Amino acid sequence: MTQVSSIPNPVTNRNLHAARQRALPGTPGTRPVGPTSRQAQRPVKGRPRFLSSPRPPRLGSFYYSVGRPFLGALLTLILILPVLLVCCVVALAVAIDFRDLNKVFFAQQRMGQGGRPFTIWKFRTMQASAGGHFESWRDGQEQDRVTRLGKVLRRSHLDELPQFWNILRGDMAYIGPRPEMVEVHWWAQRSVPGFDARLWVKPGISGLAQLGQGYVGSDAEAYGHKLRADLQYLSHLSFLQDLSILCRTPLWMLRLRGWGLRPVVVMTPAKPVVPKVSGGVARPLDSMIVEAGRVS
DSSP: OOOOSOOOOOOOHHHHHHHHHHHSTTOTTOOOSSOOHHHHTSOOOSSOTTOOSOOOGGGGSHIIIIIHHHHHHHHHHHHHHHHHHHHHHHHHHHHHHHTOGGGSEEEEEEEOGGGOEEEEEEEOOBOOOSSOHHHHHHTTOHHHHBOHHHHHHHHHTGGGGGGHHHHHHTSOEEESOOOOBHHHHHHHHHHSTTGGGGGGSOOEEEOHHHHHHOOOOSOHHHHHHHHHHHHHHHHTOOHHHHHHHHHHHHHHHHTTOSSSOSOOOOOOOOOOOOOOOTTSOOOOGGGOOOOOOOOO
């Protein structure tokens, strides 16, 4: 088992600017709301000044500051050996599928806590794309590149197991909003007001939105539902909620509903999608307490 031969370099100023241009085409002279390249590479300490969304009140609780880190450390001690064993089996299967040990893992830049990009690791499930990853996602070409084994890994979320390394590094948590590609995040932030509220916490492998949606493609309305679920999680952050998500995650994986069950929606210039609450009236994020409904 061999990792990819080269690890992507940290995001540079030029790369960040190019990512913005790919995510927001046809808008010369505009600048998406978000961190500058220098801020994006700076460690997150205290309140990120560039986040436009208010800080969720539950982030000041005892559970968030003490209980949640303790739960993460306990899960690491319990899961480290089983995860390593399963990773060895899956890595061998991927190496046989691609007939190349250097193609077992796939690395990609994702948007992390406070808008700081980090490198996420996954098992490779798709053939190489002729264009960029964002262009392939935008044009709905990902399903055509997924291998047979890759479909099983994506539907069961077993392709996410290498992100256990991201948890050990401190880039991710077990539960939290799903990290998006840097370009996808800026696209979603323009299409869904308040989307950067997800960046207040570390991204997670599992979460409330992940258990209710699965793969949403490049659909602005679906990203609005994703934000609703993430706001629901942040508004009711507690041990019981995290325990519920942890118990539901294996059941969701066994149902094989994580990917490929939704029609591909090719991204078009979308009007901003404002998350709605009961009564159909949108409210500011600091007072938004929504009921996470499952996206049909």
